[in-house]
Amino acid sequence: MFFGFNLTFLPQFVMGSRGMPRRYWDYDPHYQIFHQLSTIGAFVLGISIAVTVVSLFWCFKYGKKAPRNPWGASSLEWQAPTPPTLYNFETPAVLHELYNYDDLVEVEPDLWERITPNEVASAHADAIATKTGHATDHTSGATETDRALAKAHAKAQEASSEMSITESTRGADVGKTVEDKRVETAAKGEAVAAADAAAKLEAKLGDVTTAKTDPATEAAAKELVDAHKAEQAEADAKADADKEKK
Numbered sequence: 241m242f243f244g245f246n247l248t249f250l251p252q253f254v255m256g257s258r259g260m261p262r263r264y265w266d267y268d269p270h271y272q273i274f275h276q277l278s279t280i281g282a283f284v285l286g287i288s289i290a291v292t293v294v295s296l297f298w299c300f301k302y303g304k305k306a307p308r309n310p311w312g313a314s315s316l317e318w319q320a321p322t323p324p325t326l327y328n329f330e331t332p333a334v335l336h337e338l339y340n341y342d343d344l345v346e347v348e349p350d351l352w353e354r355i356t357p358n359e360v361a362s363a364h365a366d367a368i369a370t371k372t373g374h375a376t377d378h379t380s381g382a383t384e385t386d387r388a389l390a391k392a393h394a395k396a397q398e399a400s401s402e403m404s405i406t407e408s409t410r411g412a413d414v415g416k417t418v419e420d421k422r423v424e425t426a427a428k429g430e431a432v433a434a435a436d437a438a439a440k441l442e443a444k445l446g447d448v449t450t451a452k453t454d455p456a457t458e459a460a461a462k463e464l465v466d467a468h469k470a471e472q473a474e475a476d477a478k479a480d481a482d483k484e485k486k
Contacts, residue, residue: 241288247281312344312352327377435464 251274256262260271267275308322320328346352366380375382375390 241285244281244285244288248278248285251278307349309352312346314344439468
């Protein structure tokens with residue numbers, strides 16, 4: 241598949257860099273070798289995908305069922321039962337150092353045990369979950385009140401998260417709302433728009449003044465136009481100086 245994929249598309253990249261457009265039914269003769277290579281690669285890619293599909297359906301019918309943890313992984317997702325149940329674990333899983341495989345031994349197929357004892361007992365983990373308000377249906381020792389409080393706490397956190405993302409904070413400074421920032425920058429935006437319009441008119445008609453604007457907006461527009469002229473003059477002077485040096 242790797243060989244077929246690269247043989248299909250790399251010649252197309254080369255053709256594109258040499259001026260071959262896309263979706264043309266005809267092409268110049270000097271592109272022929274690239275089209276031939278791309279066609280061969282497409283056949284190889286198609287055959288490899290067909291082999292993969294056949295292997296997939298064969299495994300569905302005749303393949304060996306995968307065990308729960310075939311690799312002896314120690315992270316949490318590999319500790320869940322298979323097929324998955326409605327809950328994650330019958331009892332809270334106890335994990336050691338995630339990447340420590342020195343004491344992990346496969347005592348029988350799909351049954352891995354550590355030589356060192358558990359760091360935390362299940363009863364202690366249940367007590368921590370109950371104390372912190374995270375008791376669930378499979379937390380031993382938790383009362384119905386503890387489980388109800390945990391559900392209420394989870395719903396409150398969910399509601400708080402939803403509220404925190406409803407109001408947009410884009411463009412708002414610390415201590416200011418979005419509306420405050422919008423009002424503050426409205427006049428500046430109008431001045432920039434007026435300056436842009438004045439610059440376009442001046443380029444066509446010569447010197448013009450901004451009409452139907454308040455004095456503050458007109459002054460801001462004139463200031464921006466003057467700043468643009470100064471920057472352009474400075475750039476022209478620098479370009480002339482570079483030419484003289486050459």
